[in-house]
Amino acid sequence: MITAALTALRLAALFATPLELYPDEAQYWLWSRTLDWGYYSKPPMIAWLIWGTTRIGGDAEPWLRLSAPLLHALTTLCVYGVGRRLYGAATGFAAAALYLLMPAVQLSSLVMATDAPLLAFLTLALLAYVELPHAAGRRRLGLAAGLGVAMGLAFLSKYAAIYGLIGIGLHLALSREARAAWTPATAALATGAGLLTLAPNLAWNAAHGFATVQHTAANAAWGGRQLFNFAELGDFVASQFGVFGPIPFAVLIGGTILLASRRRLRSQDVLLLCFTLPPLLIVTGQSFISRANANWSGAGYAPGAILVAAWLLRWRAKGWFIAALATQAAVAIVFLACVLNPAFADKAGLANAFKRAKGWEQMTEAIAERALREPKGSLDAVVVDDRFLFNAAAYYGRDYFGLDGEPPLRMWVRETHPQNQAETTAPLTAAHGRRVLVASLDEVYQAEVMNDFRSVSSREIVGVRLDRKRKRTAGLFIAEGFAPAPRDPVSGKPIPRRP
Structure with missing residues (x-):
């Protein structure tokens, strides 16, 4: 009910806001006029989504952005499913609430960008991964195939889906129980389904000189910048408190250090850390030697929210959990007020954040x-x-x-x-x-x-x-x-x- 209510509110905001498209959104709309298996700077999923929603309601801004809040609703339900499987229904509910109110999700729900489909398909793959050890027979085979398809769709959304593969590989390397859940048949089925899903985009890249891959690599390169930028590093780390939420991010970092140093990490914690830490640590390192946008660590947002919820409930830190939700709800209210009334953003000193969606x-x-x-x-x-x-x-x-x-x-x-x-x-x-x-x-x-x-x-x-x-x-x-x-x-x- 909470997911449905907040999603409905976001959909209403999409149709009420006077803000225009960001230029990148306009570019994705251009791509959607000619469907293909790939584009210069991104895989094709975002163009396909825009094509689908604009065929329903036309080319106006809200129809172009329509799939963003719906995809985050799907991610929220998957977060609940993963949390419930690993820790119980209470943790699943708490994790869903934290994710739904995460500042990065507030923005991403009202802007058509590649993060929304990436997080939806990565979290769907994670749900299949945690369910697979508890399944048998045809259901286990179905989950393996579903995991592969979800990973393929994540790669068709954004190549940062590689963090999902890193998480799976890392967890399988660390956990004997995880390895025991997989058979040659399920591994082959998952791998084959993923490659089959991704194959058309790989073929498109091969036919176009691997344009998207080269652009992604160029974004990750330092491009002549001075190495070892402490200012860039500080800006990126500070930005994570903003996009993840100040209290949840502090709990994530502090809890990881505390529990790891005291060797009190549970097997479920280790699993989620395998999916949370690689994007965070790799992009932090990239910010130090080059540059990094705040959302580049986004692949770790959903598993990170589940970890934070699990730890706060385990520690009986009810006050901190309520404070985290209240803080993020307040941010959500201010953000929606700015979206619905840009003049309010001007008065609040937040106009700079919306300048690319005006004029x-x-x-x-x-x-x-x-x-x-x-x-x-x-x-x-x-x-x-x-x-x-x-x-x-x-x-x-x-x-x-x-x-x-x-x-x-x-x-x-x-x-x-x-x-x-x-x-x-x-x-x-x-x-x-x-x-x-x-x-x-x-x-x-x-x-x-x-x-x-x-x-x-x-x-x-x-x-x-x-x-x-x-x-x-x-x-x-x-x-x-x-x-x-x-x-x-x-x-x-x-x-x-x-x-």
Whole structure:
């Protein structure tokens, strides 16, 4: 009932919020227009989900995001199932409550991103894993196959699903009882089902030079950053208190150290730690040598919530459990208030957190209005130099760009090779570069864009107010004769022409 009620509240918030799409959400919507087995930066699951929900209700923002709260509801039920199997119904209920009110889940339930399907399928796989030792016959075979399919679907959502495999491998290595539950037949069935589910995406990657794998690896690389960044490390660790919840994360870290040092970890604790610690420790290390986003450790959120609930109940720390729920409920109320009324976020000093979900529709309208001032058919394209602007303009200009003789939307390619999906699928070429309208968000890039044309007009600046302190501006100008300047063979970046 609690899961259903909070999910219904989140669905209502989706349809009531005036916030626009994040540019990444707009990109996923673009992918959903052409279904495939893979895309430049992500596996295909998110595009499939958007395709399904927008076929039901249309392309408006809430329908695009519809599956996010539903997937987190599924994850919550799986958390309950795992907690009940390992510790009992009380722990399952407490863990579900902690997960449902986790700050990261609040955000992820109202934004269409890859974390929601990843966590749903990983937790479904974990549920199958903990149930399998207690099953026999056909049910055991069914659970093995289901585990493999769930892991395959998790990989189709986000390659961070690798943490699920690490957790299984680690637990099997540590637990003789866990190994005894598996037979060659169940292992082969789980492995075969997982590979069969994932095979089309592997084939797509092979046919496209392993584009998604390379992009994921590039995100994990340090990319020229200084090694051993204590500031990045501190920021990431602090962010985990924010996304997991301050009291639950403190209990998770403190409980792990305390129980491990005193050798009081139970077998169930060890199982869940095998799934919780690898993403947390690996991404913490990555933040130290490079960088890491707060949600990159998300694969450990669900098993971590179960551990925290189990330990608080075991220690009879009722007051701390209530304090954790109350704190996270308060955060949820404030977050929903900001989502429903962005002016409240401005007054509360939280406007910066929502700036990427504002102003894109107005900016797109300003660009389209400028293009309409040109004689019909005189523009070969509208060109942008920022992938966020491209994605947002493609969504909010979906009834204009490329329709009824209006110019299509194109992406200026800065380097020798494409660096994102927009540059890959809609690059500006000579065929669309005779006469274009350029919309540039980045003043640094504007000079480089101009350098790629034989002539350009004077700039017109348009601005969109995001809140009391912030404004998004773009420079608009007509450019003619697309003739890209040479790119540096090492860096791939434009070489300035000599005057």
